[in-house]
Amino acid sequence: MNTETLMNTEPQYTLSVLTxxxxxxxxxxxxxxxxRKINLSSLNVSSTEVPGISRFTIVAECTRDRxxxxxxxxxxxxxVAGAFVYEDHEIYYQExxxxxxxxxxxxxxxxxxxxxxxxxxxxLCVEAHHIVIEKTGHKEETHxxxxxxxxxxxxxxxxxxxxxxxxxxxxxxxxxxxxxxSNSNVLSIKNY
Amino acid sequence: xxxxxxxxxxxxxxSRPAERISGAEAVIRCLLREEVTTIFGYPxxxxxxxxxxxxxxxDRLNHVLVCHEQGAVHAAQGYAxxxxxxxxxxxxxxxxxxxxxxxxADAMLDSTALVCITGQVGSGLLGxxxxxxxxxxxxxxxxTKWNYQVTRAEEIPFALAxxxxxxxxxxxxxxxIDITKDAQFAEFDFAYAPCTRIRSYLPYPQLxxxxxxxxxxxxxxxxxxxxxxxxxxxxxxxQEELISxxxxxGIPMACTLLGLSAVPADxxxxxxxxxxxxxxxxxxKTNECDLLIAVGMRFDDRVTGDLSRYxxxxxxxxxxxxxxEIDKNVKADxxxxxxxxxxxxxxxxxxxxxxxxxxxxxxxxxxxxxxEKVTRKDLAPDTPLVKMAEVIHLLSEITEGSAVVVSDVGxxxxxxxxxxxxxxxxxxxxxGGLGTMGFALPAAMGASLGQxxxxxxxxxxxxxxxxxxxxxxxxxxxxxxxxxxxxxxxxLGMVRQWQQLFFEKRYSFTEMQNPDFxxxxxxxGIPFLRVAQRSDLAATMHDFISxxxxxxxxxxxxxxxxxFPMVATxxxxxxxxxx
Ligand SMILES: Cc1ncc(C[n+]2csc(CCOP(=O)(O)OP(=O)(O)O)c2C)c(N)n1
Numbered sequence: 001m002n003t004e005t006l007m008n009t010e011p012q013y014t015l016s017v018l019t020x021x022x023x024x025x026x027x028x029x030x031x032x033x034x035x036r037k038i039n040l041s042s043l044n045v046s047s048t049e050v051p052g053i054s055r056f057t058i059v060a061e062c063t064r065d066r067x068x069x070x071x072x073x074x075x076x077x078x079x080v081a082g083a084f085v086y087e088d089h090e091i092y093y094q095e096x097x098x099x100x101x102x103x104x105x106x107x108x109x110x111x112x113x114x115x116x117x118x119x120x121x122x123x124l125c126v127e128a129h130h131i132v133i134e135k136t137g138h139k140e141e142t143h144x145x146x147x148x149x150x151x152x153x154x155x156x157x158x159x160x161x162x163x164x165x166x167x168x169x170x171x172x173x174x175x176x177x178x179x180x181x182s183n184s185n186v187l188s189i190k191n192y
Numbered sequence: 193x194x195x196x197x198x199x200x201x202x203x204x205x206x207s208r209p210a211e212r213i214s215g216a217e218a219v220i221r222c223l224l225r226e227e228v229t230t231i232f233g234y235p236x237x238x239x240x241x242x243x244x245x246x247x248x249x250x251d252r253l254n255h256v257l258v259c260h261e262q263g264a265v266h267a268a269q270g271y272a273x274x275x276x277x278x279x280x281x282x283x284x285x286x287x288x289x290x291x292x293x294x295x296x297a298d299a300m301l302d303s304t305a306l307v308c309i310t311g312q313v314g315s316g317l318l319g320x321x322x323x324x325x326x327x328x329x330x331x332x333x334x335x336t337k338w339n340y341q342v343t344r345a346e347e348i349p350f351a352l353a354x355x356x357x358x359x360x361x362x363x364x365x366x367x368x369i370d371i372t373k374d375a376q377f378a379e380f381d382f383a384y385a386p387c388t389r390i391r392s393y394l395p396y397p398q399l400x401x402x403x404x405x406x407x408x409x410x411x412x413x414x415x416x417x418x419x420x421x422x423x424x425x426x427x428x429x430x431q432e433e434l435i436s437x438x439x440x441x442g443i444p445m446a447c448t449l450l451g452l453s454a455v456p457a458d459x460x461x462x463x464x465x466x467x468x469x470x471x472x473x474x475x476x477k478t479n480e481c482d483l484l485i486a487v488g489m490r491f492d493d494r495v496t497g498d499l500s501r502y503x504x505x506x507x508x509x510x511x512x513x514x515x516x517e518i519d520k521n522v523k524a525d526x527x528x529x530x531x532x533x534x535x536x537x538x539x540x541x542x543x544x545x546x547x548x549x550x551x552x553x554x555x556x557x558x559x560x561x562x563x564e565k566v567t568r569k570d571l572a573p574d575t576p577l578v579k580m581a582e583v584i585h586l587l588s589e590i591t592e593g594s595a596v597v598v599s600d601v602g603x604x605x606x607x608x609x610x611x612x613x614x615x616x617x618x619x620x621x622x623x624g625g626l627g628t629m630g631f632a633l634p635a636a637m638g639a640s641l642g643q644x645x646x647x648x649x650x651x652x653x654x655x656x657x658x659x660x661x662x663x664x665x666x667x668x669x670x671x672x673x674x675x676x677x678x679x680x681x682x683x684l685g686m687v688r689q690w691q692q693l694f695f696e697k698r699y700s701f702t703e704m705q706n707p708d709f710x711x712x713x714x715x716x717g718i719p720f721l722r723v724a725q726r727s728d729l730a731a732t733m734h735d736f737i738s739x740x741x742x743x744x745x746x747x748x749x750x751x752x753x754x755x756f757p758m759v760a761t762x763x764x765x766x767x768x769x770x771x
Contacts, residue, residue: 020392024329031334072516078338078358081392180391 010061012041014086014093014164015071017056018048018172020079029056029080032073038062042095042161050173053081059162081179086166093164097142098124099133099149100156106131119145130155210381215345215371216241218382219309220249222352225384228280230254230271230641232264236284238324239311241376243282256641256670259662261288263634265295266660269304270638270648273621274596276429278305278359279638285311286324289370290331294628296366297335301625302450303427305364307355308332315343315372328370337365345378349385357387362395363514364427397513399530399538407485407509407526408542414483414507416551417443418474420466420495423450423624424488424513430533431617434487435459437540442547444555446474448489449609453620457593457613463555467495468759469606472566472768473558475759478503479766480554485509488532491521492625501764511535565770566756570611577750578726580607580679586733587649587677588612595675595737596621596639596648600632600656603685606755608651619646630659636674637666647675647737654680654706661712667742668716675736676718676744678709681751689754713744724748 019025026045033040042059060067067085075083103126106112112131116123121135135145142159213221219242223231233255235243246255258264261283268279279299283289289310299306312318313325329341338358340351348371355367411417425434431454438445438455444463445455455462464471466478475497478484484506489495496502499521510517510524511532518527528535570581584607587595593615599608599622614620621639623631636650657678667674688702713720721743723732729747736745757768 024333027330028333035334069516069520072518072520076514076516078390078393176391179394182394 010039011063012088013060013062013064013067014088014091014162015056015058015060015067015074016084016086016091016164016166017058017074017080018082018175019054019056019077020081021047021052021054022079025054025077025079026056028077029058029074032070033058033060036062036066036070038066038070044161044163046163048172050176053172053176055172057162057164081176084166086164090168091164091166093138093162094136095139095142095160095162096134096136097145097157097159099135099145099154100130101133101149101152101154103127103129103131105152115145115148119148121145210383212379213382214241214245214377214379215342215348216245216376217248218345218348218380219352219371219376220245220253221382222349222384223280224249224252225386226278226352226356228253228278230256231280231282232256232258232267232271232638233282234258234261234264234284234288236288236311236324238285238313238373239282239288239309239376241373242309242311242371254641255282256637256666258634259665260660261291262294262630263637263660263663263666265292265306265308266298266628266631266634267638267641267663267666268306268308269295269299269302269631270598270621270635271642272299272304272306272638273635273642274618274639275642276427276618277642278307278356280307280309282309283311284324285313285328286326289328290326293331293335294626296332296368298623298626298628298631299366300335300337302623303364303423304366305359306366307352307359308366308368310368310370311376312341312370312372314374316374318343318372328368332368335366336368339368339370342369342371342375345375345380348375349383353385353387354390357390358393362393395513396531397515397529399528399534401538403526403528404535404538404542407528407539410483410507410509410526411441411443411485411539411543416477416481416548417441417483417485418463418477418481419443419445420448420484420486420489421445421451421454422448422487422489423454424511424532425451425454426488426617428488428513428532429617430488430531430536431455433533433536433540437536437543440540440545441543442545443485444548444552446471448492448495448624449622450620450624451489452609453614453617456615458615461552463552464559465609467492468497469610469755469757471559471610472562472757472770473555475757475765475768476558477555479505479764481506483507483509485511486522487511487536488513490514490517493521496521497759497763497765497767501766562757562770573750575750575753577748578723578729579750579753580604580681581611582726583677583679583729583733583747583749584608584611584651586730587651587737590733590737591647591649594646595619596643596646598622598632598636598639598648598650600650600652601627601629601686602653602656603681603689603753603755604651604653604679606686607679629653629656632656633660633674633676634663634666636676637663637672640673647673649675649677649737651677651679653685654678654682654704655684657709658706664712664716664718664744668718671741673740674742675739676742677736678744678746679749680706680709680746681749681753682706683751685753686755688752692752692754693760709744709746719743721745722748
């Protein structure tokens with residue numbers, strides 16, 4: 001997949017899923033997308049500030065209606081504590097990209113320092129053969145730098161999945177605590 | 193997952209000192225602690241330790257040896273459906289386990305509580321393509337409510353306690369526990385505490401009282417309300433609450449395929465069966481009512497027909513325990529996310545006494561049309577051979593609507609749904625969501641063991657019968673009280689009907705070449721009856737029903753009859769065809 005295909009035009013929604021830390025759950029969650037043939041443009045799994053609770057951050061390309069239905073089916077999984085759908089304006093989100101370029105290409109008179117500074121990136125390492133640049137940002141931003149660096153002859157490019165935190169006032173710990181004390185699942189089905 | 197945090201708290205079990213037993217024996221002990229009395233299964237290498245342990249508990253646990261694992265899982269389903277309990281089955285790894293999949297998928301779609309226990313190769317062999325190793329967790333994931341692989345004996349009480357809790361609570365469903373052979377052999381200190389809570393799984397949503405008021409207001413202003421009753425009513429044991437709500441509010445009730453038997457067929461407010469081959473009135477009136485109250489049903493496409501032309505004029509109240517069903521197919525104006533019993537009780541208290549005589553009369557007018565165009569021809573036909581409808585109608589009369597009827601999939605299933613006048617809850621057992629041919633024979637075995645009072649009548653087509661015919665061996669071995677009725681039209685009738693209606697009568701591979709069912713019955717030592725003439729039907733049917741123990745009745749029916757009414761695929765419910 002080249003990065004052009006990543007610049008999709010389908011609407012995107014970010015799902016944030018809080019789960020028990022359980023092997024196999026990744027499969028369980030992705031099956032719910034794949035059975036509806038929904039493409040995921042990124043998926044990230046990480047621990048949270050609550051021990052034993054993981055967070056899946058998933059970016060799906062589909063309509064709002066389908067995102068909501070998928071989210072409800074994810075919530076239904078026994079080991080899922082909560083699942084929420086967000087539009088981009090409801091979250092703070094970032095991705096990280098790494099660019100590996102040949103050192104000699106840079107030595108040929110190009111002003112790498114300026115490029116890095118102007119793009120809010122940083123140089124991760126400089127080796128005899130290659131230089132690695134790191135940039136954090138939205139996809140458009142990491143893609144813009146990709147286009148600038150491409151003429152240097154990129155050796156390798158990689159971009160992480162999106163990570164996001166919501167703009168809501170929710171605290172994960174308080175949410176899980178409430179769940180633990182709750183008698184019904186109204187809480188887990190409420191959208192924060 | 194960190195098991196040590198989740199396993200039973202030893203302090204809670206202070207009264208029961210831990211005992212050192214094998215994982216295999218622990219499986220049996222867990223089943224006994226969950227009050228399981230009957231299990232269905234088939235042995236093999238990777239489950240042998242459990243079978244060995246079972247041998248010491250035969251006085252307490254009834255194990256039914258089936259002839260094929262698909263038989264075990266369908267039997268467990270039949271057992272669960274009639275008893276409202278949890279069906280349990282046991283199978284070995286690899287092919288034994290994969291043979292369960294159809295039944296597990298069926299239970300998933302029809303919300304049936306099952307605990308399926310499969311053996312697995314030793315944990316050291318996992319992932320190596322070892323003999324009879326299959327990734328059962330991966331395979332069963334999309335068709336189970338929950339699954340878990342046990343690789344250490346210590347996990348067994350935790351896994352089984354959770355399995356039973358998850359299978360039977362909330363919207364019920366199948367759970368699979370895969371246990372490696374080394375975990376079955378290993379010894380550990382056994383202690384059991386049932387699971388009562390999982391923080392990420394809270395199965396009983398609390399009814400929102402504000403929503404109940406909104407629903408009551410919608411009901412108060414409705415002129416033409418109707419209720420769509422699904423299996424949720426049966427699963428939450430809310431038949432009485434449903435009837436009292438209906439009788440107070442005066443709202444007519446229609447049933448989905450799995451909802452049949454939730455409402456006695458002779459109830460004055462019962463207006464019939466919904467869906468593709470349902471009754472004329474409830475289908476047509478769905479698109480004329482001003483309020484739909486869906487109770488424990490999920491607006492399956494076999495009920496709704498073309499969604500874009502489904503009940504657009506009506507407000508919708510959706511009573512449903514599974515939040516993921518709300519707005520999935522039909523948008524709810526007022527969702528009542530709740531167990532059906534709680535919601536109906538709350539709603540009953542808020543509604544005014546009402547009656548809709550004119551509206552009910554509209555249903556009856558439809559019934560008269562259906563009677564003339566369909567039912568009369570079905571029940572008093574001039575065909576040389578009997579029709580399925582006649583047979584089922586007679587069965588219904590002779591058993592007074594109180595047999596447990598387990599139907600397979602096809603035209604005969606629709607004949608049961610239309611013509612068996614169910615009188616009591618949990619008497620209708622059929623494969624709805626998955627439409628699994630071969631379901632009825634093994635499910636009827638389970639149904640006969642899940643309740644002992646009533647005969648279980650399996651109604652099957654000649655096609656479906658041959659899909660799980662080997663279970664005659666189980667019926668014979670245990671002398672199960674299953675009355676098997678094969679409606680033989682020498683066709684895969686339902687498919688043939690579609691070929692006739694939509695594929696210009698090209699009968700591509702739907703004509704059957706059947707064996708001599710009498711010889712087959714004889715081979716299994718099962719009494720056999722056969723009817724080929726209308727004049728013999730009544731006497732033979734009486735004989736069939738009055739016998740004790742298993743009996744097979746073959747009824748030779750019209751070869752090319754069609755089931756009507758019918759909502760063709762893509763059509764709207766109001767476009768239901770009567771001929
Ligand atoms: C396992 C399975 N395979 C195929 C089908 C498709 N199918 C639905 S009804 C039907 C015909 C059933 O024929 P029969 O059992 O003779 O019953 P009839 O319709 O004649 O009453 C078929 C093949 C199915 N539902 N299940």
